[in-house]
Amino acid sequence: MKKTVGWKSTIAASVCRARLPGPFHRASRAKKQKLPKQRAGFSNLPNLKDAEAVQKFFPEETQLGEELLAQGEYEKGVDHLTNAIAVCGQPQQLLQVLQQTLPPPVFQMLLTKIVSAQSLAEDDVE
Numbered sequence: 001m002k003k004t005v006g007w008k009s010t011i012a013a014s015v016c017r018a019r020l021p022g023p024f025h026r027a028s029r030a031k032k033q034k035l036p037k038q039r040a041g042f043s044n045l046p047n048l049k050d051a052e053a054v055q056k057f058f059p060e061e062t063q064l065g066e067e068l069l070a071q072g073e074y075e076k077g078v079d080h081l082t083n084a085i086a087v088c089g090q091p092q093q094l095l096q097v098l099q100q101t102l103p104p105p106v107f108q109m110l111l112t113k114i115v116s117a118q119s120l121a122e123d124d125v126e
Helices: 008-015 029-033 051-070 074-087 091-101 104-125
Strands: none
Touching: 051 074, 074 091, 074 104, 091 104
């Protein structure tokens, strides 16, 4: 299940820029801001209005996720990649890159985590 993952940070950085409203967060962004970040399914997210914090957070989470995946810590790695996707300006493009580079079971874990986090956020608001 191991693949070389270190170069993905460079690719990810090229497809993501500072967090702008995008398809991943558009529907639930305002809802999640009312919830504790952990309940929304994400941990330690920066203030999305602070572009500098987001620009620092994204590569840190991406790299940490990659390192954990390389060590076989799949769930922890997926958690950090999910955080990176949450602040990514172009999450669909990042997901395409990850789909091509992650082993299929790990990519499926990532998709499951994203769907679960979005559902949690929507359920907590209703």
